[in-house]
Amino acid sequence: MEQILVGNEGKVERIDVTPEFSELLEPSLLANMALFNPEALILLVLTSKSKEEKENSYSFEDLFQLLRNEGGIEDNTKLEVEKSLDILLDSGFFSAEWILKNNQWERLFYNRNEVGKYLSVIREDFVKSGDGFRERFERISGRLLLADST
Secondary structure, eight states: OOEEEEEETTEEEEEEOOHHHHHHHSSOHHHHHHHHOHHHHHHHHHTOOOTTSOOOEEOHHHHHHIIIIITOOOSSHHHHHHHHHHHHHHTTSEEEEEEEETTEEEEEEEEOOTTHHHHGGGHHHHHSSSSOTGGGHHHHHHHHTTOOOO
16 A cells, blocks of 8 residues: 655654545645644635735734634644644745834745635635534635535
């Protein structure tokens, strides 16, 4: 059986690639993000804007509050934002720049929004109050995989 190496939180594991797992890996980066780094996907969705909305910049604190308050991630939120930024910047979904504001340098993050029009249709699944993201994960990941999900 084919195996792949999967890195997660500084550890590398060897994983068997079953036919089901292989099907999940093929369709999209977004589906992989949903499986392995759901917090990064939450930030990507929550910062996605429709074509009519202006591009917004986000400070680290803005992203922290967004993930905590709208994404429902209350445990280790700062660490989750740091990990998510690594993924989103490395994958090209986010860009960053330093700006001088009130005589202090601040790093701002931007969702480059190439996939915003696709993600805006599932935004309500991330921000509605109640059961939170993780309980809706199967329906959301099914939509990302373009699979039939209930």
